Amino acid sequence: MIRTALLSCALVAGLAxxxxxxxxxxxxxxxxxxxxxxxxxxxxxxxxxxxxxGPNGPGTFNVSVKVEGEKVLxxxxxxxxxxxxxxxxxxxxxxxxxxxxxxxEGNAVDAVVxxxxxxxxxxxxxxxxxxxxxxxxxxxxxxEKAK
Numbered sequence: 175m176i177r178t179a180l181l182s183c184a185l186v187a188g189l190a191x192x193x194x195x196x197x198x199x200x201x202x203x204x205x206x207x208x209x210x211x212x213x214x215x216x217x218x219x220x221x222x223x224x225x226x227x228g229p230n231g232p233g234t235f236n237v238s239v240k241v242e243g244e245k246v247l248x249x250x251x252x253x254x255x256x257x258x259x260x261x262x263x264x265x266x267x268x269x270x271x272x273x274x275x276x277x278x279e280g281n282a283v284d285a286v287v288x289x290x291x292x293x294x295x296x297x298x299x300x301x302x303x304x305x306x307x308x309x310x311x312x313x314x315x316x317x318e319k320a321k
Contacts, residue, residue: 217291222315228309285302
């Protein structure tokens with residue numbers, strides 16, 4: 175089921191994406207988007223499970239955010255998507271915006287992951303593939319550290 179959702183997503187995104195196009199963060203009310211600093215990223219540092227729903231069904235992604243020196247780094251993966259480096263880490267108000275791309279059938283597909291703190295310590299998540307050609311929404315849960 176997850177594989178079907180991801181393949182369908184990639185197909186739609188691949189058809190709509192133009193190679194070499196870089197996506198900006200989704201517009202969300204005129205917020206200033208800027209490179210994330212380690213202080214901005216602090217609430218998001220750790221390993222996350224994103225439980226998402228899209229037009230073709232559910233999907234689960236793993237996102238890891240860390241700080242090395244003064245640089246914020248992140249990766250994303252799923253059962254059917256190998257680990258991908260996040261190439262752009264930004265902040266828009268309280269939302270961490272992670273941009274990356276992957277190749278599907280020879281086409282570059284841009285994706286933007288948004289993590290937004292919500293009420294009661296919850297975090298909402300959205301993945302926007304190919305400038306809105308396919309959007310998944312859901313929640314992000316921080317994984318407990320091994321003791």
